[in-house]
Amino acid sequence: MIILALDTASAATSVALVDGDVILNSARHVDARRHAEVLAPLIAEVVAGHLVDAVVCGVGPGPYTGLRVGVASAQSLGLAWGVPVVGICSLDAIAHAARAEGVTGELIAALDARRKEVYWARYGAQRLVGPFVNRIDDLDPELLTMQWVGVGDEPRYPEASSLARIALPLLSAGAPVADRITDLATHGTDDGATANQLGQQQLLPPFPLYVRRPDAVAGAK
Amino acid sequence: MANGPLVLGIETSCDETGVGIVRGSTLLADEVASSIDEHARFGGVVPEIASRAHLEAMVPTIERACRVAKVKLSDVDAIAVTGGPGLVGALLVGTASAKALALALDVPLFAVNHLAGHIVVDELEHGPLPDSVIGLLVSGGHSSLIQLTGSDFHALGATLDDAAGEAFDKVARLLGLPFPGGPWIDQLAQSGDGAAIAFPRGLTSPHEGEVNRLNFSFSGLKTAVARWVKQQEQAGNAVSIPDVAASFQEAVVDVLTQKAFAACQETGIDHLVIGGGVAANSRLRALALERAARLGISVRIPRPGLCTDNGAMIAALGSRLLMSGATPSDLSFSTTSVLPIETVVLNGLG
Ligand SMILES: [Zn+2]
Numbered sequence: 001m002i003i004l005a006l007d008t009a010s011a012a013t014s015v016a017l018v019d020g021d022v023i024l025n026s027a028r029h030v031d032a033r034r035h036a037e038v039l040a041p042l043i044a045e046v047v048a049g050h051l052v053d054a055v056v057c058g059v060g061p062g063p064y065t066g067l068r069v070g071v072a073s074a075q076s077l078g079l080a081w082g083v084p085v086v087g088i089c090s091l092d093a094i095a096h097a098a099r100a101e102g103v104t105g106e107l108i109a110a111l112d113a114r115r116k117e118v119y120w121a122r123y124g125a126q127r128l129v130g131p132f133v134n135r136i137d138d139l140d141p142e143l144l145t146m147q148w149v150g151v152g153d154e155p156r157y158p159e160a161s162s163l164a165r166i167a168l169p170l171l172s173a174g175a176p177v178a179d180r181i182t183d184l185a186t187h188g189t190d191d192g193a194t195a196n197q198l199g200q201q202q203l204l205p206p207f208p209l210y211v212r213r214p215d216a217v218a219g220a221k
Numbered sequence: 222m223a224n225g226p227l228v229l230g231i232e233t234s235c236d237e238t239g240v241g242i243v244r245g246s247t248l249l250a251d252e253v254a255s256s257i258d259e260h261a262r263f264g265g266v267v268p269e270i271a272s273r274a275h276l277e278a279m280v281p282t283i284e285r286a287c288r289v290a291k292v293k294l295s296d297v298d299a300i301a302v303t304g305g306p307g308l309v310g311a312l313l314v315g316t317a318s319a320k321a322l323a324l325a326l327d328v329p330l331f332a333v334n335h336l337a338g339h340i341v342v343d344e345l346e347h348g349p350l351p352d353s354v355i356g357l358l359v360s361g362g363h364s365s366l367i368q369l370t371g372s373d374f375h376a377l378g379a380t381l382d383d384a385a386g387e388a389f390d391k392v393a394r395l396l397g398l399p400f401p402g403g404p405w406i407d408q409l410a411q412s413g414d415g416a417a418i419a420f421p422r423g424l425t426s427p428h429e430g431e432v433n434r435l436n437f438s439f440s441g442l443k444t445a446v447a448r449w450v451k452q453q454e455q456a457g458n459a460v461s462i463p464d465v466a467a468s469f470q471e472a473v474v475d476v477l478t479q480k481a482f483a484a485c486q487e488t489g490i491d492h493l494v495i496g497g498g499v500a501a502n503s504r505l506r507a508l509a510l511e512r513a514a515r516l517g518i519s520v521r522i523p524r525p526g527l528c529t530d531n532g533a534m535i536a537a538l539g540s541r542l543l544m545s546g547a548t549p550s551d552l553s554f555s556t557t558s559v560l561p562i563e564t565v566v567l568n569g570l571g
Contacts (some may be wrong), residue, residue, distance in 0.1 A: 036313050040320035040552040047324075064269065065310050072317040075280050078295055080325030149534070184443055213267040 001172060001190035002082040004052045004077070008035045008070030009062025009090035010111050012157035015042045017050060018164035024050065026161055039073055052081055058158050059087035059204055061119040061131050061211045062111060068208060075206050084175055086205035088166050091131055091150070093158035095123040096166055098149040108143060110150040111158075118151055121213065127202075133211045141190065144197035170203050177203045226298040226543050230280075230323070230536025234307025234335050235362060236260060236271045238278040241533030242290040243540050248345040249290035251526065251533035254278035257401065264391070264400050266361075268308045283318075286532065298330060301539020304332030304550070304567035305560035307362070312556040320552050325330030329549035331539040334560055335530075336365060336542040339496035341541055342534035346523045353490045354521075356472075357481040359505070360497030360530075361386030361401065364437045364477075366484045367562050372545055374562045377484050378435030381424075385499045388439035392446050393468050395464055406466045407502050413463030415426055415471035415504070422476045423443050424563050435484055439503040442472055474505040478512050491518045496534075497537070501525035541565060 002024070007014045013031035017024040029038045057074035071087070078085030094109040110120040113133050121130025122143075133134075136144075141209040144147045150156050225245020228500055232239035236257050242250040256274030260266045287294055302319030305312060316332060324332035340356035355377070356367040364380035383391065386403060393402020398409075425440035446469050454459045481493055495509060500522055513520040527533060554567040 036317060037553045037555055039317070040324055043321070044324050044552060065313055068272060068310070069313055069317040070277060072276055073321040075276075076283075076318040076321035077325050080282055080322050081281065182522065210273070210519045214267065214273055 001053045002050055003054050003056055003164040003168060003171070004043070004047060005056040005068050005160035005167070006039065006074060007058030007064045007090055007093060007158040007160050007163055008039060009058045010157040011155070013038050013070075014158065014159035014160040015039070015041060015046045016164055016184070017046045017052070018161055018168070019170065022100040023161050028159075030157070032063075032066065035069045039069055043073070044075070052077075052083060054083050054167070054171055055085045056163050056204055057085065057087055058090035058093060058160070058163055059207060059209050060089060060090050061113070061209045063114055063135060064208065064210065069122055071208055072207055078206075084171075084207045086167060086171070087206045088163045088202060089121070089131060089204065089209060090158040091119065091121045091129065092127060092166055092202065093162035094150045094156055097156070097159055103145060103147065103149065104211075107147040110148055112151055113153070123174065130213060131209060145149040151219075166202060175203050177205055225379065226540055227292060228299045228301055228536045228543060229283070229294075229297045230354055230532045230534070230539050231319050232302040232303045232335070232338070232412060232530055232532045232535045233275045233311050233313045234303045234305070235311060235530055236266045236274070237529055237530045238275045238282050239532030239535070240286040241280045241531060241536040242286050243345065243533065243536040244290060245540060245544070246344045246349070246537065247465045249292065249436060249467055250286040251531055252282050252286040252289060253531055254282050255540060259402050262396070264394060266308070268310050271308060272310040272314055275311055276400055279318050286440050294322070295326065297326060299329045299331060299539055299543045299549070300326070301331040301333055301535045301537055303335045303338070305335065305557040307335060307558065309556055309558050316554075316556050324552060329499040329543065329555050330552070331542050332550040332556075333535060333538045333542070334374070334565050335535075336363060336367065336562050337565050338534035340367060340369055340494050341538045342527050342531070343494050343521050343523045344541070345533060345537050346527060347521050350494070350512065353488075353491045354492040354494050355481065355484045355488065357477060357495045358497045359477060359495070359499035361390060363497060364439070365562070366480060368436050368484070368490065372547075372565070374565055376562045377488075378437065378480065380437040380439060381433070382438050382440040383443065385439060385477060387438070388443050388473060389499065391443045395450065396465060397472075399424055403499060403502060406470055407504065409463045410467035410470045410504060411539040413461065413465070414465030415447055415467040417461070417464035418468035420449070420468055422473040422479075425476055425479060435480055436521060437476065439473065442469070470502070470504050474502065474508050477505060478509050481509070482512055482518065483514055485516070485518050488536070493520045495520065495522045496528055498529045500528040507521055527546060540564075
């Protein structure tokens with residue numbers, strides 16, 4: 001099964017074409033303000049004439065504008081090619097890459113949410129809780145003592161190849177795609193919100209995990 | 222039977238998710254999903270709400286348009302999409318989808334100027350445009366006078382402050398009417414007297430000078446309406462809402478038509494096309510036709526569904542560009558909130 005995976009939940013635009021364990025092609029560009037310009041050319045370069053069986057996109061959480069560019073692209077590619085499109089929580093990709101590099105024990109995968117906030121989720125063997133969005137200052141101090149991957153001096157971005165590796169066994173096994181958790185997925189709440197009800201479910205519908213309400217963005221008082 | 226290229230157009234510059242399909246200049250489908258109800262409680266369009274709604278509606282609206290047009294996506298010869306002007310977050314949903322479709326289907330992509338679409342859309346209803354026309358575009362987002370000659374668009378004038386539709390919304394709010402205000406004012410004005418109150422006509426005095434001859438200004442009018450209503454209330458006089466609505470509307474359409482016909486006379490072009498949401502206003506249509514008849518100018522106004530933002534206008538422009546051999550957009554083009562009408566197709570920088 002050839003999977004095209006893409007992620008735009010962070011400053012990076014990451015695209016990979018994966019066939020089972022083999023990465024056929026991958027490309028990445030880091031610029032938080034140019035997802036819309038770089039994504040389609042990167043996809044064209046990575047796909048390079050291959051026939052794609054499924055599209056997997058990182059559904060965040062992530063700052064909205066760039067995230068939506070990735071999700072809208074994935075949806076339309078799937079529509080045009082007539083192949084399924086599924087979402088994976090982008091924080092799962094960070095945790096997956098950390099495990100692949102040998103990080104053990106509980107960890108927090110996190111991404112910059114701007115406005116002095118972070119998107120984060122806590123992982124054991126799988127995602128235990130999250131994703132949430134919080135001000136770093138508001139987090140339980142105990143959490144801050146744990147292993148964090150993603151944010152920090154050397155930010156680690158979700159890699160599309162990790163998304164593909166998470167999705168492949170689930171897609172091959174015919175795992176169900178989670179129901180739209182409409183209220184949380186589309187609106188979230190605006191008080192250190194959560195999409196925690198997603199639980200360990202890993203195949204998500206291809207829509208952003210917003211985690212914040214839309215008017216929380218417009219207003220901010 | 223109609224022929225020409227099959228073009229799918231996507232429009233997401235504001236709160237309407239529009240997908241239109243044309244073959245040549247024949248309209249096959251024009252599907253629109255609007256998020257306007259979700260904005261009503263805020264009294265205006267909230268960009269983040271609009272962007273979310275576009276993403277929700279995008280694929281279902283494309284599928285619906287294909288069903289209505291009885292075509293398969295794989296039959297499409299080109300994709301057109303609004304590249305600007307508009308709300309950037311909203312535009313990005315449409316342009317990301319359009320880039321992905323063009324890439325996956327391996328067809329040319331035209332990222333086009335929304336304003337040019339408002340003029341060219343009339344070809345779907347009234348046939349080919351004459352070689353030279355003046356376009357009057359009036360909506361919640363724009364008030365512009367544009368000259369189209371051959372395939373060149375040229376700005377003649379624009380609003381210096383509020384758009385015409387914005388003035389309708391603001392006055393409607395002042396009168397306690399719901400958002401969007403245009404249709405309510407139009408309806409109330411039917412039972413009012415447009416000559417009851419002499420509201421100001423911005424930038425129309427003979428002393429206005431060259432620079433603003435074809436520009437508009439509506440913020441003074443909005444302020445004048447507010448002041449007038451307040452004065453009447455303070456004096457204990459009953460305010461006739463229909464008279465205020467009619468007199469305000471008369472001031473707007475008087476200015477719009479005066480300037481549009483001045484543009485025709487100055488350029489020697491005797492064809493006027495009116496587009497944008499405010500073109501649905503019944504008094505604007507009536508006054509434009511009346512003045513045009515006196516001046517010997519032909520006026521073309523598409524039906525209301527094609528005046529408001531829609532995908533068909535973008536498809537129509539894309540089809541016209543494809544047939545004229547225009548260079549398609551590169552997949553790396555940037556959307557832009559401000560786009561001069563002289564730029565009809567956006568191209569990539571790289
Ligand atoms: Zn418009």
